[in-house]
Amino acid sequence: MSDYRVTILGSGSALSNIQTFHSAQMLKMNSKYFLIDAGEGVQIRMRQHHQKMLSINHIFISHLHGDHCLGLPGLLSSLGLMGRTAPLFIHAHADLEKVMGDMIRYFCADTPYEINFVPYDPYHYEEIFSDRTISVTTIPLKHRVPTCGFVFREKNKERHINKQMADAFEVPLAFYQNLKAGEDFITADGKVVENERLTTPPSHSHSYAYISDTAYLEKIVPLIEGVDCLYHEATFLSSDKDRIRKTLHSSAAQAATIAKMANVGKLLIGHHSSRYDSYGAFLEEARTIFPETYSAVDGARFDL
Amino acid sequence: MSDYRVTILGSGSALSNIQTFHSAQMLKMNSKYFLIDAGEGVQIRMRQHHQKMLSINHIFISHLHGDHCLGLPGLLSSLGLMGRTAPLFIHAHADLEKVMGDMIRYFCADTPYEINFVPYDPYHYEEIFSDRTISVTTIPLKHRVPTCGFVFREKNKERHINKQMADAFEVPLAFYQNLKAGEDFITADGKVVENERLTTPPSHSHSYAYISDTAYLEKIVPLIEGVDCLYHEATFLSSDKDRIRKTLHSSAAQAATIAKMANVGKLLIGHHSSRYDSYGAFLEEARTIFPETYSAVDGARFDL
Numbered sequence: 001m002s003d004y005r006v007t008i009l010g011s012g013s014a015l016s017n018i019q020t021f022h023s024a025q026m027l028k029m030n031s032k033y034f035l036i037d038a039g040e041g042v043q044i045r046m047r048q049h050h051q052k053m054l055s056i057n058h059i060f061i062s063h064l065h066g067d068h069c070l071g072l073p074g075l076l077s078s079l080g081l082m083g084r085t086a087p088l089f090i091h092a093h094a095d096l097e098k099v100m101g102d103m104i105r106y107f108c109a110d111t112p113y114e115i116n117f118v119p120y121d122p123y124h125y126e127e128i129f130s131d132r133t134i135s136v137t138t139i140p141l142k143h144r145v146p147t148c149g150f151v152f153r154e155k156n157k158e159r160h161i162n163k164q165m166a167d168a169f170e171v172p173l174a175f176y177q178n179l180k181a182g183e184d185f186i187t188a189d190g191k192v193v194e195n196e197r198l199t200t201p202p203s204h205s206h207s208y209a210y211i212s213d214t215a216y217l218e219k220i221v222p223l224i225e226g227v228d229c230l231y232h233e234a235t236f237l238s239s240d241k242d243r244i245r246k247t248l249h250s251s252a253a254q255a256a257t258i259a260k261m262a263n264v265g266k267l268l269i270g271h272h273s274s275r276y277d278s279y280g281a282f283l284e285e286a287r288t289i290f291p292e293t294y295s296a297v298d299g300a301r302f303d304l
Numbered sequence: 305m306s307d308y309r310v311t312i313l314g315s316g317s318a319l320s321n322i323q324t325f326h327s328a329q330m331l332k333m334n335s336k337y338f339l340i341d342a343g344e345g346v347q348i349r350m351r352q353h354h355q356k357m358l359s360i361n362h363i364f365i366s367h368l369h370g371d372h373c374l375g376l377p378g379l380l381s382s383l384g385l386m387g388r389t390a391p392l393f394i395h396a397h398a399d400l401e402k403v404m405g406d407m408i409r410y411f412c413a414d415t416p417y418e419i420n421f422v423p424y425d426p427y428h429y430e431e432i433f434s435d436r437t438i439s440v441t442t443i444p445l446k447h448r449v450p451t452c453g454f455v456f457r458e459k460n461k462e463r464h465i466n467k468q469m470a471d472a473f474e475v476p477l478a479f480y481q482n483l484k485a486g487e488d489f490i491t492a493d494g495k496v497v498e499n500e501r502l503t504t505p506p507s508h509s510h511s512y513a514y515i516s517d518t519a520y521l522e523k524i525v526p527l528i529e530g531v532d533c534l535y536h537e538a539t540f541l542s543s544d545k546d547r548i549r550k551t552l553h554s555s556a557a558q559a560a561t562i563a564k565m566a567n568v569g570k571l572l573i574g575h576h577s578s579r580y581d582s583y584g585a586f587l588e589e590a591r592t593i594f595p596e597t598y599s600a601v602d603g604a605r606f607d608l
Contacts, residue, residue: 014385016378018352040378041345048322066381066411074320074344077370081318099410106403107370 002303003030004206006229008296009045011270013235014067016040020298022067023271025231026051027208029134029152029304035059036150036210042071043078049299054084058129060136061092062212063122063147064099073104080111087114091128091136093146094119122146125223139223141214143248149211151224157202165198206304209264213271215244216254221261228304230259231296234269234282243273252282256289265304270296306607307334308510310533312600313349315574317539318371320344324602326371327575329535330355331512333438333456333608339363340454340514346375347382353603358388362433364440365396366516367426367451373400377408384415391418395432395440397450398423426450429527443527445518447552453515455528461506469502510608513568517575519548520558525565532608534563535600538573538586547577556586560593569608574600 006027012020022039026046033055035042046053053075061069072090079088090096097117104115120128120138123146129136132155139149158180166176171185179185185193209224211232224230235249244251252269259267267290272279279295286293294302310331316324326343330350337359339346350357357379365373376394383392394400401421408419424432424442427450433440436459443453462484470480475489483489489497513528515536528534539553548555556573563571571594576583583599590597598606 015351015382016348018348021348022378040375041348044320044322044325044345047319064410066378070378070381070411071344074326074370074374077374078319095410099407103403103407106368106399107374 004028004228004304006208006231006268006302006304007049007051008268008270008298008300008302009042009049009051010037010039011272011296011298011300012039012067013233013271013273015274016067017274020274021045022071023062023212024071025210025296026056027152027210029154029206029208032134033057034136034152037062037068037212038071038075039067040070040074043075045298046075053079054082054086057086057088058136059088059090060128060150060210061090061096062141062149062210063143063145064093064095065145065213068212069096069100072100073107076104076115077107077111080108080113084111084113087116089116089118091118091120093122120148122148137223139209139211139220141212141220142217143213143215147213149209149214149220149224151207151209151227153207153227154205157205159195159199159202161199162197169193169198171198208304211255211258213248214250215248216250216258218258218261221258224258224262224264226263228265229268229302230262230264230266231268231270232258233271234286235271235273237276237281237285240273252285253289256286256293259286259290259293266292266294266302268294268296268302308332308532308608310512310535310572310606310608311353311355312572312574312602312604312606313346313353313355314341314343315576315600315602315604316343316371317537317575317577319578320371321578324578325349326375327366327516328375329514329600330360331456331514333458333510333512336438337361338440338456341366341372341516342375342379343371344374344378347379349602350379353605357383358386358390361390361392362440363392363394364432364454364514365394365400366445366453366514367447367449368397368399368403369449369517372516373404376404377411380408380419381411381415384412384417388415388417391420393420393422395422395424397426424452426452441527443513443515443524445516445524446521447517447519451517453513453518453524453528455511455513455531457511457531458509461509463499463503463506465503466501473497473502475502512608515559515562517552518554519552520554520562522562522565525562528562528566528568530567532569533572533606534566534568534570535572535574536562537575538590539575539577541580541585541589544577556589557593560590560597563590563594563597570596570598570606572598572600572604572606
């Protein structure tokens, strides 16, 4: 199983049922786990799909519609029962704490860990998380309430040292970190050895973009350019013009158009309206524009 | 299908999973539907088991532990999406509105129906609902937070008129209601005709008792005496003495003892701790004391 993958915990919109829970995804980037949105029942789906619940340290909530965050209180309370002690960070619109903070504190009164609400500004593209290897930035979207998508990017990795060549030029161990960072090496007699002769390119830096509820929005394209995998909501089919306009959601064709323009590796579509009996038509519509499209159904797992 | 039945929507305790959602039951009494407790995902289970979500007018919440009420916001929000207009009444400890009221109003801001919180006093046995045919009373329990069970009883029904006999004694139609209520009839010449000669006994008045989280509590016995069907929590097996004492929950044997003392028709047990792999031992323990015991597993349906 890949170390870089996303598991769809819930893919439904509006009215959930046993096949399609509300929005939630678990992203694994190497050894790190991120929960993106937390619809009702997310804790149930996590257990069902054997997700490492206690390994999540950061939760990202795209917007404050119930189908994207009502699973939080139950999840947080269960993490307490499971004995979590590490602090947890919830990145969301500032209203989340105002609206759910008291309730969460009431139902999690005995939990042995700290819950931190970290508000982000939903109107500006900004980095809201960064550690040694991963960076997460917001992507302001266009919906009926302030909404953000998120891009998860591995930071540029180090170049790999070509040990044989490094030995040949007598590069001291102390300089290895500089080599990995891309520096050229200067020998004792002042000769410049280009970095490319001493190293091979770094491994691929993985990336994932999550575009939650939004109207068609071309200005996000440069922000998600070239990601390995893009999730983009596709609530309606193109024919449902009135609803697309009124609800500020996207069609499958619009999701595919964004994917194509951004030149992403593959596209996942979900959040289909429960008005449609089958999801085949969504895939069909999207694939005419962007063939590498897949259905983000509950329980599906995609390598980045 | 019986007009008097309870459907188990969730039967789990503490950590829910796809087999056992958190506590919730749907009670049908003739043409009326009552929701008892509302654990996370209750709206999902209702759709799964084809329950008439829009027919519920009254919800009864036994206590404010998350596993008994965190499904409320999602359910209430979905009822709005489904176009509910009839007012809804939520009977619960007064803290429910304090803790979840703002959040529910936030996520249900556009709902086209009225949500009424009706607080009850969790320390006194009292009638909290009554209409022409049904009465609901609280049963104060003993748990770590204020908790109540509920008894649902059909009111005494009318006697059935024996038309042939009523005609023979020339009972006027205007007196039929008095006959149904049990009055004797006095003929024109002053002769008393006993009611029993003119009527047959009323149909059975159905009853259901829901005993939520509680330590063993004998004083509830007279309050649930003779109900058709009793649900009583059974979180542990008798051998788990320490946990029973510390958590203020009951064992399967204790639930069965209460059922036997109250001389109920049948006993349903649930809320089993997730520490146990299988639930067979619970049934076994209870049936040695009260043979008519059944497992209230998710999706099970019992006629009263």
